[in-house]
Amino acid sequence: MTFRTRFAPSPTGYLHIGGARTALYCWLEARHRGGRFILRVEDTDRERSTAPAVQAILDGMSWLGLDPDEGPFFQTQRMDRYREVSRELLAAGKAYWAYESKEELEAMRAAALTRGEKPRYSGAYRDRNEPYREDPNRVLRFKNPREGKVVFDDKVKGRIEWDNAELDDLVLIRSDGFPTYNFAVVVDDIDMAITEVIRGDDHVNNTPRQINIYRALNVEPPGFAHLPMILGPDGQKLSKRHGAVSVMQYREDGYLPHALLNYLARLGWSHGDQEIFSIPEMIELFDIADVNQSAARFDMAKLGWLNQQYLKNDNPLEIARELAWHLHRLGIDPSAGGPCPVDVVIALRERVQTLKEMAQRARIWYAPISEWDEKAVAKHLRADGAADVLSAAHEKFVALKDWSPHAIHAAIEHLANEQGIGMGKIAQPLRVAITGTQVSPSIEQTIYLAGRDEALRRIDAAVKKAAM
């Protein structure tokens, strides 16, 4: 039997970071075992499911490169199948019609709670054999075993045992004819031949109920692996308060998919001391059994570090493509003039952690200086001799045969020797002249990227400004 995992989000919003990790682990485990990865959209909640959310999830997965081998399948297109299976259960005496109103159920729970018990369904209709009839309160309930226990070996949590006495008769088919989650998953996972259910550990409590449904259907349950939660940096549940929760927000914030994947993989899983994993390495080394059992906090600082690792080591050509996307967001069209984005990547990738920062810093080469750092002007432009140094540099640059970082560097060094001053005395005034600030990449890169004409113009302007 081939190994099959599935990711089964409900389309009530974007793909969030927790869902992305679940998808990643399902995907990795399937790849690792040479199996198949299936995408199933659980849209039986007609109130909250939306088409844009479906699209958002698809977009998120595709940006991350987590492409399904099969699907997306939609539960709302499988209604006949759920009805069919529910009829089987009913015919086998493993399900029954119940007719309590919501108010009655509410009262039942409240009463149980005051007795110090779990708020559960009493099973009043369990043995009544009530026939089907049109009734707004009609639901089909599952006859959960009342004795014995359910035991399963969770791939990450270990052995989990549950007394059937703790479980009640859950609803299989709602009064509107739609299946409930617990029923639909089981039917789907059986039909889609899922061998390994990997999901968030908020589902641990549902697992015994689901296993009972498998048994009622005479099907051997799949393996289960329940992933611990991802917490916000403050240790609280991840929420919009924490900023980036949607996966696509990370794209906008300038992260590379590979960096996010690597971070997510390491959040809850590890392989010795290794921190950096290529995708093929992840596939080779990942094992769901090595996943940790406790919740982990999301740490932006480490994500940033990882992102920079990839910024520094990935092919600059590819990064330049991503950079162009961010430049456009800032209203810059790199094809309309200015330096080649590949050169910008090389100049900035050791100085920023995100592409967003990189694009912002790159502005100085694509647009005129918009704002002068007055402290920098006072300190470096109006310093003694700064204007002369700038003029001398201007001359050198005019005379340069070859406009390259190397040639520019040589010219500046030469000038330093001539004038008997340190590099700092030349580099800083030039930096302020070119960028308006005292922070930028190496001075030869900064000047080179401006282009000869623009560099000379800015130096001229700075000489004038120094005299003001």
Place this chain on the structure above:
RNA sequence: GCUCCCUUCGUCUAGCGGUCCAGGACGUCGCCCUCUCAAGGCGAAAACACGAGUUCGAUUCUCGUAGGGAGCGCCA
């Protein structure tokens, strides 16, 4: 309230009874390098929640306690 799950440096983690006065990474701090900012190099501070057992020996096994989380829906 009940049931289930979790607990190693600030954070992510290694550790699967002795190799641990606990290793790595991010972050923090210091030094070096240096035209700024970074990157890089070197170094430092920093943890087994607590209490009982089991054992010759517990970070590692068992049970409690405390703390945290999840679930108890005609939501998924």
